[in-house]
Amino acid sequence: MSAADTLSAADRSQVSLRSPNIVMRLNRMGAFHQCRLSFMRTLLRRMKREGWVFTRPVFDIDEKGVGVAVYSAKGPERTYSLVSFAHDLPPEQRSDRVIAHAWDATFALFDGVPTNADIDRLSRNVPKQEAGRVSETELTLLRANRSVRLFEHVVACLAEGRQPDREQVEMVGYLMRTTAVYGSGKFGAADYEAIADRPEFFAPFQAEMLSVFLARAFTLDLAEHLAHCRAPDMAVEIAPDLRRRFGVGNSTGLGLAPFLVNHPVLLNNWIAAREEALVRVRALTDVEAPDVQAFHTMLGRAQRNADDWHSEHPLQIEKLEALHADLALLEAHVQTNFPDGDRPWDRLYEWAEMTLTIEGQEQLVSLMLEPYGSLVDDLTDTMGADEDAAFRIDAAMPLDQLLALVEEIYSWALKIDWAAPGNVARVWYVSAEKLEPRLGERFEEPVEPYEQPLAPGRDATAMHRDIDAWDGHPNVAAFLLRHPEHRHMVRRAQIAARYPYAEIRDNTVSSDLLPIDLLRCKLSFFGANHFDPRSDRWVRINMFQNAPFPDEIAGDDADDWSYPSLTGDGS
């Protein structure tokens, strides 16, 4: 960071935000990468800045791996504790699906330090997950399963007094993967509104990220503990540099995709923050040498990140090939042509728009923010949302004004033939089986009566048709009294008029839909990398890989781990 990293309002106004018609397309959202504004990074920066203290007041787990542990994180004003239950799960019951009923580990984030009575209460509820109840003193509820490939290997090696095989560790990347992380009032937990006034929760999903961060420490402690139980005289601990290579896996199914459609203001605020950050960097008139050097370093680390990124899925393999090629082109370009001109970052971005695939363009956007923490990190405080403030419909609006909004925001949808079966092939629905969100085939399965309102393009087109045909009183109130079926769509259109990045500008029920695009968008804002689709609607990621552990935050750079280091070890 240098003196030139400040921006005048006049300079800022020289560069425009990218249009939602470019940004809010599914193929681009499915190419997003984590960046400085991602929620995991925001959490660790805050904990470092505020000097959070971490303890493990309880670790009562037997030689079979059954018991309870508590991990506490103490901030300036409050303490949060992850109450962690370890179970002995028969292998045949292990499934990452929502429909599973038992897990290797279950957790709740407790608001404060739990008493024995609290732990006892939680021990009767948390292991049951949805079938139990938590209370307003709990902020999150989560569960995790062991990696069959890695967990036993690590325990066995440690018990024999040697380090686990590095290649195997790097191939899998985690000892456990979370299969659900619930927050905000789920199963009786505290509503987000009840904690929203705490600065540590201004940025989105901070309680969830803190839970996963502490769960990561638990998974390593558990493996080392089991090795020690197996061979008390022989067992060793994992070497610190190898330890960093373990993150927490996360298995994400369809449930996250409807979230983005159901929370348009929140989606806007995430995207708008990243787009504003991009503009601030593009608008810089000078680039100082230390920032150029920082960018070169991060570009090299991004290349290593791409090298470490494995997937068996054909779509992801194709994307990875594009990313490798783009990064090579980018490196060659910046070696000779950067910085150049009045606004070097702007020129670089425009070059990328003309030269790279969307995958490479979005990687560049994230990399361009890296040198400029003091210019962009304040935007994390704008990424939460007061959704209630945008909920009420402005029904005094003249209908012709609503029509104009629809024609501007949904112009892409008005061009689609919604009578063509392929354009409405899919149905989003919720199954009675544990309320699992699913995607069905409209013309092959009897699921249409249960359709969720997750096709705004189709619904906007239907509303447009009915407004055109309307001959009653020409305002929204009169129209909606006769057409209550358009009420959710009026709300969406008015929200999208105020929040430009609120609406996905693509068909979300087409036969071509890839739900993994929606999942990757959301997970990139969490801070994930190495997206590994397991199908068109299921993604695995790794969280906090290479990050410092709780006891290392005070003595380490808490925000220098998102890309692997160039020196071979994790960070």
Added chain:
Amino acid sequence: MICSLNEIDVMGKRAARGAGYSWGLAEEAGKAVRWLSAFGLPGPESLANLLLGKDGVNYDDFAPVWSDAPWRAPAGLLCPLVAGPALCDRAAEIAAGKEFTLETTALPLLLAPFAAGVAKLIRKPVLLSWDSVEIGFSAAEASIPDICETLTVPTTNSVVCKLAATGIDAVPGRSTSREVDLGTWKALGEFAGRTFAPATEASRLTGAGAGLHDND
């Protein structure tokens, strides 16, 4: 049982949708029930009473007709989950001094969250009254009388919504109610259940798409 406000909101939305309301109206029903619970009022109970009493009625029978005259439902009984949003939709007219009178209306307490919505939209105090009940609303607060039979009546002959002449004195000490009667929760759950597709083996295998293997 003790529920979070988020659970009450989601259950209200799903139950209303399951009872046949459009998605937009169902969203507002969920928020209305949540609002009532946040103010310590029987939100889920009121919704369950309404849905159990009105199940199977067509929208056109219980929605008001666009008119400046007192609102009346073609079938005789106005539904607060339709009339409430319609009142919100005419907030600008209330701000300009117009009084709205609703004739025979079911569960008038369910109109309260919408009157609160009007006050928030127009940033002026609003009054909602029926029988001997009068509730005042400001942008963020409400003066709600103690819970009594009149507050939770199943029907009333007349409800008035208008600008308040003076500011609103919030009633202190009214706390959020997260306790929901089990029978109520079950009744709402049955309506909500209509929005869930029956589980089938085919849907279990393909619908969530865990793909490949999920235990490695």
